[in-house]
Amino acid sequence: MSNLARPTIAVVVFPGSNDDRDAQLALEFLGADAPRVWHTEESLPRGSAAVVLPGGFSYGDYLRCGAIARFSPVLDAVARFASDGGLVLGICNGFQILTAAGLLPGALRPNNSLSFICRDVPLVVERTDTPFTARCAPGQPLSIPIKHGEGCWFADAELLAELEVNGQIALRYALNPNGSVGDVAGVLNADANVFGLMPHPEHAVDSLLGSTDGALLLGSLVDAARLSAEVPV
Amino acid sequence: MKATVLVRPKQGILDPQGQAVSSSLRHLGFAVDDARVGRLVDVDLRTDDREEALAQLRQMCEQLLTNPLIEGYEIELDRE
Numbered sequence: 001m002s003n004l005a006r007p008t009i010a011v012v013v014f015p016g017s018n019d020d021r022d023a024q025l026a027l028e029f030l031g032a033d034a035p036r037v038w039h040t041e042e043s044l045p046r047g048s049a050a051v052v053l054p055g056g057f058s059y060g061d062y063l064r065c066g067a068i069a070r071f072s073p074v075l076d077a078v079a080r081f082a083s084d085g086g087l088v089l090g091i092c093n094g095f096q097i098l099t100a101a102g103l104l105p106g107a108l109r110p111n112n113s114l115s116f117i118c119r120d121v122p123l124v125v126e127r128t129d130t131p132f133t134a135r136c137a138p139g140q141p142l143s144i145p146i147k148h149g150e151g152c153w154f155a156d157a158e159l160l161a162e163l164e165v166n167g168q169i170a171l172r173y174a175l176n177p178n179g180s181v182g183d184v185a186g187v188l189n190a191d192a193n194v195f196g197l198m199p200h201p202e203h204a205v206d207s208l209l210g211s212t213d214g215a216l217l218l219g220s221l222v223d224a225a226r227l228s229a230e231v232p233v
Numbered sequence: 234m235k236a237t238v239l240v241r242p243k244q245g246i247l248d249p250q251g252q253a254v255s256s257s258l259r260h261l262g263f264a265v266d267d268a269r270v271g272r273l274v275d276v277d278l279r280t281d282d283r284e285e286a287l288a289q290l291r292q293m294c295e296q297l298l299t300n301p302l303i304e305g306y307e308i309e310l311d312r313e
Contacts (some may be wrong), residue, residue, distance in 0.1 A: 063297070064300060067297060067300070068297075071297075100300065107300050107302045107303045110248070110250065111249070112247055113249070113251050113304045114250065114253055152247070154246065154247075155302075156245075156302075179247060186301055232259070
């Protein structure tokens with residue numbers, strides 16, 4: 001029963017992923033087992049209670065970010081896992097892949113400045129009743145780094161309005177760094193079991209690196225994964 | 234059969250690359266109001282049937298070559 005104390009959160013690795021080890025370290029630090037899963041795998045590790053798609057440049061971001069990764073074998077397993085209610089978190093490139101795969105709404109475009117931006121950004125938590133934000137307080141300000149060239153989230157006015165009504169915008173920039181519509185930094189699917197965000201919580205779990213606010217988000221996921229491991233879906 | 238697929242950011246989508254290009258063109262002295270930057274994909278298909286080629290190219294565009302949320306496309310089939 002030791003797996004209940006330490007839930008398994010799989011971290012997918014694509015060719016070109018580069019934050020998979022940081023995600024693994026952060027999740028292990030926060031109390032999960034975090035095996036890395038190569039993109040050619042057709043299933044997730046047995047007993048996985050959640051899965052993380054990490055940052056990086058999967059398949060070189062050729063064509064469009066996430067466009068090719070969405071066709072990798074492991075993505076079928078992730079999509080099945082998500083449709084069964086499994087918890088899926090996409091960070092940066094992982095977020096881009098989830099939108100390309102249609103598991104999350106919207107699309108990520110080049111930053112309006114055309115610059116690659118790498119710095120801590122102020123964020124506001126919009127929803128705390130989700131598996132990814134439960135450790136936060138409503139409206140809580142967070143400081144978490146971004147590092148991306150294509151983080152400008154886009155949805156047309158109609159889609160954005162629908163997402164706002166459904167409460168799917170869980171995380172916003174306090175100061176918009178990249179031109180995202182609605183200052184959106186992170187968005188949920190309709191069932192709130194899939195979440196994608198451009199900021200990197202895995203880089204903000206140790207005060208040595210300037211902020212531990214990322215641990216609030218990843219710690220929420222570990223809590224939720226522990227619960228779902230106790231109650232298999 | 235050869236074909237060219239032209240992919241463009243949809244109208245209303247902010248195109249920072251296009252903005253940078255048009256501003257550079259103005260800087261060079263060209264009287265330019267706007268420029269949009271898209272992508273061009275040359276495809277060499279195995280089929281010689283134009284209808285079949287078109288059908289396949291449309292599928293390629295919907296599945297991989299474009300993101301229909303933000304991009305539109307045009308298909309040009311080589312004549313002959």
